[in-house]
Amino acid sequence: MVKKGVLIVNLGTPDSPEVGDVRKYLREFLMDGRVIDIDSWKRWMLVNLIIAPFRAPKSAKEYIKVWEDEGSPLLTYGVKTKHLLQEALGEEEYLVELGMRYQSPSIAQALDNLKAANVKEIIVIPLFPQYASATTGSVTAKVMELMGDWQVIPDIKFVQHFHRHPLFIKAFAEIGKKYLEKQSYDHVIFSYHGLPERQIIKAQIKTCCQLKNGTCSKNSEKNTFCYRSACFETSRLLASALGLQEDQYTVCFQSRLGKDPWIQPYTEDTIKKLASEGKKSVLAFSPAFVADCLETTVEVGQEYKELFEEEGGTHWQLVESLNDHPLWIACLQDLVHNTASKAEEVFVG
Template sequence: MSRKGILLLNLGSPKSTAVPDVRDYLREFLNDDRVIDYPAPLRWLLLEGIILRTRPKKSAAAYASVWTPEGSPLVVTTDRLRAKLEKATGLPVIMGMRYGTPSCAEAVEKVLAAGIDDLFVMPQYPHYAMSSYETVVVKVQEELKRLAPGLKYHVLQPFYNDPAYIDALVESAQPWLSKPFDKLLFSYHGLPERHLRKGDPSKAHCMKMKDCCSHYSPCQATCYRHQCVEMTRLFVAAAGLKESQYELSFQSRLAGEPWVSPYTDKRLEALPAEGTKNLLVMCPAFTSDCLETLEEIREEGKETFEHAGGEHFAQIPCLNDSDIYVKYLVNRVNHWKPDHR
C-alpha cells in the first residue's frame, strides 16, 4: 500500500539578517537563470561586479526590519502552515524552499525518510511565472529524478482562477472591505516585460497588441500578467466591488529595463492627489507575508502614500497559515487526482 505525502514549496529566505548570509542568499537567488535570464557570463558580471557589492547591506537592513524572534516571516509562516496541514490531513507534510534552507534536495530527502512514495507537490504560487512557479517546480523535479527516481508525484497547478481560492481571498479580506475605504490597490510582484514576451510562443500576442490580457491566447496558460488581471477580475466580481473602488499595479521592479506596469510605488505617490485618502492594499501574488509585503508595502509603501497626502493606509494580510487557507489546501488535497510523473 502506497504512503501519500505532501511537499509544500515556497521561495526561501536568508539564514539570518547578517550581511554575509544575505549575500549568500542573493547569490543563489539571482544566479538562477529563470530569475535573471541573461547568458551566464553576463549574469555573473552583473551579480559579482554590481549587485552583490551594494545590495546585500541594504537588503540585510530591510530583512532586519521584519525579522521575528523565530526567524524569517516567510519560513516561519510556511512551517506553521505545514504543521496545520499535516494535522488537518493526517498526511506527512514536508517543507522545502527554492533558495536557502531547507533546500529542495533536503526536502526530497525528508520525503524519502518519511517513507512517502506518492507525493503531492504544492508550490505556494497562485500564478505561473518562470521566475517563481516554474523554477521551483523544475528544481524539485530535478531533485526527485536524482534522489527518488520512480517516486510517483503530482504537481499542483497555478490556482489564481480557482473559485474556491478566490472565495478564500474574499473571505479573508472581509474585515477590511466591510469598513469604509476609497480604493483597494491590488499590488502584484512585478516582472520584466521581457519575461512575458519570452513566454509567448507566438511572439505576436504578449505586449504586442492593445489590451493583450483581455484577448484569448494559448499563451495565457503561462502569462503572469494575464493571470494577475484575471485574478483581480474574479476577486472584484466575488466581492461586489465597483470599478471605481479598485486598481491593479506591480511592485518590486529593478532598474535597467521596462517592467510590467503600472508601478505600485508610482501609484502610491499619485493616488492622494487623485482623491484617494483612505487606501487598502493587498498583495495576492503572495500566499505568505514576506519581505515584499511587510517591508516594501507595509513600511515603505505606507510612508510613500502618507507623505503624498494620504490619510489612512491599511494592508490586508496574505492568507499565511490562516484557517481559511488551510481549509482551501485541505480541499485541494481531498480532490487530489494524480497525474503521476
C-alpha cells in the same frame, strides 16, 4: 501503509538578518537563470560584483524590520502551514514536507525525507498563486533536477497555479472584508510582484498578448500561463468577492529592479496617480504572496504608505497575507486531494 508525499515550496529566506547571510541568500536566488534570464557570465558579474555586495547591507536592514524571535515570517508561516496541512490531511495517508527554493529548509532535504518514507507519489505545490517561470517554473525545474538520479522515481504531480481556486479567493476576501467593514476606502489596489516584460513575452511565444490590458483582462486558454493575465484574473475574482466595481480598484506591479522595462502599471506610479486624483484612503492587497514577507510588510505596508502620505494621502492600509488562515489550509488540502484524484484517474485509465 505506503503514503503519498506532499511537498510545499516557497521562495526562501536568509538564515538570519546578518549581512553575510543575506548576501549568501541573494547570491543563490539571483544566480538562478530563471530569475535573471541573461547570459550566465553576465549574470555572474552582475550578481557577484554589483548586486550582492551593495544590496546585502540594505536588505539586511529591511529583514531586521520583519524578523521575529522564531525567525523570518516567511519561514515561520511555512512551518505552521506544513503542520496544519499535515493535520488536515491526516498522517495515515499523507506525509507533508516543506522546502524553500533558496536556502533552508532545502528542497533536497524535503525530497530525501519523502524518499526515505518510500512514498508512492509526490504532489508538489509551489506556493505561488500565479504561474511564472521565475517562481513556479524554477521550483519545477529544481525538483526534476534533484530527482533525476533517483533509481525509483514515484509518480510526481505539480500544481502549476491556483490563483482562481475558490478557497484562495475566499480566504483573501475574508481577510480584506474586516477592513472594508470598519470604514470606507476611496480606492483598492491589488499590487503584485513585477517581472521584466521580456519574461512575459518569452513565456507566451506566439500567443503573447504583447502586454495589452484589454487582452490580459480576458482570461483564455491562450494566456493561462501568462503571469500578467493571471494577476488581472485574480484581481477580478477578488473584486467580485469584495463587491467592488471596476472603477473602484487598480491592478499594479511592484519590486522593479534594474533599467529594463518591467510589466506595468508600476505601483509607485499608481499611488501618485491616485493621490493626484484626490484619493485619501487606500486599501492595499498583495495577492501574489501567501505569507507576509519583505515585499508585503515593508514594501507595501511601510514604504508605499510613506509614499502615499508624501503625495497627500491620509490613510493607507495593508491587508495581511493568508499566512495560516484556515481557508488557506483548506485550499491546500483541496489542491492535494484534487491532484491525487487526477493521478489515480490517469493510472486507472
